[in-house]
Amino acid sequence: MAPSRYVGILALVAGCLLPPGVLALWPIPTTLETGTTALTVSSFFYFDVQVEGAPEDLYEAVAQAQYYLANDKFGRLVVGRGANDTTALVSAPTLSTLTLSLTSSATAEPIASEAVKPLGTRSEEYALTIPADGSAATLTANSTLGLYRGLTTFNQLFYYYAGVTYTLIAPIAITDTPAYPFRGFALDTARNYYPVSDILRTLDAMSWINTFHWHITDSQSFPLEVAQYPGLAINGAYSPQEVYTASDVQYIVQYAGARGIDVLMEIDTPGHTSIIAATYPDYIACFDETPWATYANEPPAGQLRFALPEVVNFTASLLADVAKNLPSSYFSTGGDELNTECYTNDYPTQLQLNSTGTTLNDALNTFTEVTHAALIAEGKTPIVWEEMVLDWNITLSNETIVMVWISSADAAAVVEKGFRIVQAPSNYFYLDCGAGGWVGADPSGDSWCDPFKTWSEAYTFDPLANLTEAQYELVLGGEQLLWSEQSGPQNLDPIVWPRAASSAEIFWSGQQPTGAPLNVTEALPRLQDLRYRMVQRGLKPIHLQPYWCALRPDACDLTA
Amino acid sequence: MAPSRYVGILALVAGCLLPPGVLALWPIPTTLETGTTALTVSSFFYFDVQVEGAPEDLYEAVAQAQYYLANDKFGRLVVGRGANDTTALVSAPTLSTLTLSLTSSATAEPIASEAVKPLGTRSEEYALTIPADGSAATLTANSTLGLYRGLTTFNQLFYYYAGVTYTLIAPIAITDTPAYPFRGFALDTARNYYPVSDILRTLDAMSWINTFHWHITDSQSFPLEVAQYPGLAINGAYSPQEVYTASDVQYIVQYAGARGIDVLMEIDTPGHTSIIAATYPDYIACFDETPWATYANEPPAGQLRFALPEVVNFTASLLADVAKNLPSSYFSTGGDELNTECYTNDYPTQLQLNSTGTTLNDALNTFTEVTHAALIAEGKTPIVWEEMVLDWNITLSNETIVMVWISSADAAAVVEKGFRIVQAPSNYFYLDCGAGGWVGADPSGDSWCDPFKTWSEAYTFDPLANLTEAQYELVLGGEQLLWSEQSGPQNLDPIVWPRAASSAEIFWSGQQPTGAPLNVTEALPRLQDLRYRMVQRGLKPIHLQPYWCALRPDACDLTA
Incomplete structure (x- = not known):
């Protein structure tokens, strides 16, 4: 698969357009497009594995993704932790499915087999789309390993407030491939x-x-x-x-x-x-x-x-x-x-x-x-x-x-x-x-x-x-x-x-989706997101800053 | 109570005479005398509270000491963790009782009341003796607070190997009072x-x-x-x-x-x-x-x-x-x-x-x-x-x-x-x-x-x-x-x-029982002991060194 490159508004998205804490992927994908539509996750959400001969560890990966989707219960890192998002969610479309598939030329090997291939021969790339209207999201890759990476990104896209799991930035289109093997x-x-x-x-x-x-x-x-x-x-x-x-x-x-x-x-x-x-x-x-x-x-x-x-x-x-x-x-x-x-x-x-x-x-x-x-x-x-x-x-x-x-x-x-x-x-x-x-x-x-x-x-x-x-x-x-x-x-x-x-x-990532070099100021809010999501998953990461700072991106920058 | 001062062999004890890892109190008491007799703790061991009007929190302290005595299950920090001690334990006398009492002039107030008195008016001192023949150990103090401190020391005296809780250094006589309030x-x-x-x-x-x-x-x-x-x-x-x-x-x-x-x-x-x-x-x-x-x-x-x-x-x-x-x-x-x-x-x-x-x-x-x-x-x-x-x-x-x-x-x-x-x-x-x-x-x-x-x-x-x-x-x-x-x-x-x-x-402590200044080389094995005992009690202290060093006092000193 040669991942198509999304450009267009993404440069602006990653840089400054979105309010803080609505896009907090780590690592940042190679390319991404996002919108401004709210989308909630159905309580009947399921992962539709359209992979012929899917190996057992792909189903395990899906079960893990399902678990994180249901249990992360991660509030956005803003003052109020998402309380102000509820209005946007009332009439939001509902996402019910993520369809996983391999590109036509690919064969389904276990993720564990793909993961140990020689460096340079593994395919970790994937493409992920989440429409804004509630129709099925799609994840495609050349390998089960790529699908695994895509699931990891998928799980980072959603926040939780008062019983609702949601994103504010549909439609989302991501293509992603590692800079180094x-x-x-x-x-x-x-x-x-x-x-x-x-x-x-x-x-x-x-x-x-x-x-x-x-x-x-x-x-x-x-x-x-x-x-x-x-x-x-x-x-x-x-x-x-x-x-x-x-x-x-x-x-x-x-x-x-x-x-x-x-x-x-x-x-x-x-x-x-x-x-x-x-x-x-x-x-x-x-x-x-x-x-x-x-x-x-x-x-x-x-x-x-x-x-x-x-x-x-x-x-x-x-x-x-x-x-x-x-x-x-x-x-x-x-x-x-x-x-x-x-x-x-x-x-x-x-x-x-x-x-x-x-x-x-x-x-x-x-x-x-x-x-x-x-x-x-x-x-x-x-x-x-x-x-x-x-x-x-x-x-x-x-x-x-x-x-x-x-x-x-x-x-x-x-x-x-x-x-x-x-x-x-x-x-x-x-x-x-x-x-x-x-x-x-x-x-x-x-x-x-x-x-x-x-x-x-x-x-x-x-x-x-x-x-x-x-x-x-x-x-x-x-x-x-x-x-x-x-x-x-x-x-x-x-x-x-x-x-x-x-x-x-x-x-x-190697660089920002804009092509700009990685930058600590841009990265910090996303890393905070990762850190607090880790806590939700039972890990014990250090605090990078007082929580006051985590809720207010850039407010604790040296130059702020 | 004016604690009597034990001197005599204690200077040698704290300094060099004992094999490593048999005396690991932290902090080191004001004075102590130890022997070379093994003594095991009876499975029917009990704390005999001979304190008129003993407050409830003294009984709680005793229950806590009993719990630590039974559950620390702490092996000596030597290669083998005490495996070589078993011979000495076979015919060792058994300790069945620690008798707690206040000095005659003292009245039994709650520990919590003693603990909040103005600095300089609290009595934290105590005297602890453990005979070598299995007869009752004694803990005396001027206050329930002093008894609490003595219980803390008592719990640090014992090691565990293969179902047996023991010390190798009976008889033990300790008097202790803080250098600073x-x-x-x-x-x-x-x-x-x-x-x-x-x-x-x-x-x-x-x-x-x-x-x-x-x-x-x-x-x-x-x-x-x-x-x-x-x-x-x-x-x-x-x-x-x-x-x-x-x-x-x-x-x-x-x-x-x-x-x-x-x-x-x-x-x-x-x-x-x-x-x-x-x-x-x-x-x-x-x-x-x-x-x-x-x-x-x-x-x-x-x-x-x-x-x-x-x-x-x-x-x-x-x-x-x-x-x-x-x-x-x-x-x-x-x-x-x-x-x-x-x-x-x-x-x-x-x-x-x-x-x-x-x-x-x-x-x-x-x-x-x-x-x-x-x-x-x-x-x-x-x-x-x-x-x-x-x-x-x-x-x-x-x-x-x-x-x-x-x-x-x-x-x-x-x-x-x-x-x-x-x-x-x-x-x-x-x-x-x-x-x-x-x-x-x-x-x-x-x-x-x-x-x-x-x-x-x-x-x-x-x-x-x-x-x-x-x-x-x-x-x-x-x-x-x-x-x-x-x-x-x-x-x-x-x-x-x-x-x-x-x-x-x-x-x-302020100083070593010998009167010598505190010294990091002398202290390290005792602090390792405290650290590993903390692990037994469910805390998560950092490692100070590789475990290899913890088992071999001084082997990892800069000058070793």
């Missing part, structure tokens, strides 16, 4: 553990974010059950209750897929692996060595002895064993923050290097080649952190995707080497920054990536900064990330939401 | 609203914190029902559901009192009052004037026209009407961040000043004298923010208590003027700092009081810094504070806990 959220479940239910709730909230980057293990704990290596979780998880079993992982992957989300798992290697020593002490160098700060960025010290052939083989086998059960086309092997001091006095490593006349760099090259080959053999494209490209001289497949994290300034250097990148810069997208230092005996310690990244700071990120036009296609998208040294289920919702929605708009 | 937590319920249930949960968690400083109204909303002025909440609350009714307030005050907590209410005047204009437009200057930044520290602008006699009378009447129904001996009239620009072009104010030949300062003096007199007539001691003393030349009763907030450096100047102070410095105790800017259209805006105040930074606060010894008695204590521009029920627990416990130890 990768829009992620990363969660570290190793520094502190999150129950499965917390992950599921997060997946529900990740509308438009299509990748759950699961940093599942680290030096502090190994909460992943691996069939071939059961000891890793038995000895490395914080407790038997704090393990993601094989069936937990399958459930999470399926749950994510049904929501259009690809689960990108990361087993970080060869650093960030200290706890493996609890099972395979011979595989880990500088284990729990002190002072830890000499050997690692955070305690405990300990990294894979990647120069040893048995460690190379173990790691390749471990990664393949985990990856083969995952439907994603991608798998991350990490590669960040490798500390060379850890190996300087490590006897097994030095013995191996000396006896074979190999450098540490060459050994890392071999380790990476072998472990990546094992993943490629399982049909996975490897993903690595930026140091693998910028700090080491190793050979990586051109297909390898590189995550830029240390600084947004590093993107250009990675792209210069010809790799595709995911933008995950700490100076914009790290949700954990600003919480102060957490190591002990350091009372004046600040967060290493101070300050706190507000939604609006994140929102000003330019995915293409410092790149040439020819390099733009190497930017796959980006993600916001929560590292969990100071987080856990207790603060998951408030530290993530609604901030993690910022990147979703950067990488879905 | 005022230990507070302040919550702003006006920028964003908190349901009553959130406040009750917070009160439950405030062990040792004896003042709930309730900043209940502000410019953005007026969520307090006032009998004489019902319009203030009707027009000024965010919604009819977001009001603290008179019965809500009474319930909260009683609930707090039964937990040994005094509710210090604040109606901030004459600034921070914009929303009063929704009911009394003539009483507010520069209402919603733009640019707001010219007239107020945050939107919306608007302050009481304190020069007008009718506003003086209204405010005095309002404060008295609220105060008269509260049992506390104190009431805060605020007085911070008064913006003079608001009055420069305010016709009613200028007319009044000109026609009476009065200065703005003199008018503020009259306003303060009259409003404070109204409170004093209701038996309340007024409390004000530091600007009333440092920025204005007004006459205040010597009894007035001044809260230092702008900077810890300001304490000396306030004390110099002879006032008693409460330490509430933003640079140590503001829990909201570090969350980034929240005004719109300011993407790079930081928190005005960056960085985030970690528990350990707060913990290094010295209440007596820059004061002469003769001035020490003017320091009543201190409090940590949550201003709610970016907070609400969604993040209340994680933004407050366990950080707000830092000041509780500063102002309760």
